[in-house]
Amino acid sequence: MFPIVHHVFFWLKNPDSITDRDQLIEGIKTLKQIETVQELQVGIVADTERRTVIDHSWSVSELMFFNDLEGQALYQDHPLHLAFIQKCGHLWEKVLVYDIKNI
């Protein structure tokens, strides 16, 4: 288990476009090359039951694990991350981030 979890959800501008979704997914996968990213999991909405507490409205999930906050901060400013935002930023309408410290 890694100490720091960084979970990002993306809402696409064109949520019905598989092309846009796949382009975003490919972009996210390039972030694994950043040396402080210990593990990367990319996902889409799972087909679980519809309950009011479950948010099924997003399109792509980026789940990352870091060894420490410094590694997460380095990731934010890393050229590969900035290149990803430049290349894929037009694809999403909204992004929501949760940063977690495991205990």
Next chain:
Amino acid sequence: MFPIVHHVFFWLKNPDSITDRDQLIEGIKTLKQIETVQELQVGIVADTERRTVIDHSWSVSELMFFNDLEGQALYQDHPLHLAFIQKCGHLWEKVLVYDIKNI
């Protein structure tokens, strides 16, 4: 990497109560005994920079991994999960769930 991710965020009724927080955390940890829960990570808000896209307003994160949707469904109805809700449900004001299918 497990195929299904179930990520739950809890907002406490008394967000400043460490006692309530720790009781919830202990309750969540009992869920690891459910046989379909492959991995469980429990966390609190990480002290990352304040940006508008980051939600720092929750109190406890429950990150679970399953082998399949059936395992996740079994978890929902498991006696240990129901006992957890009965014992700890009064502690939270809001719960938000993301169910992810890794690709």
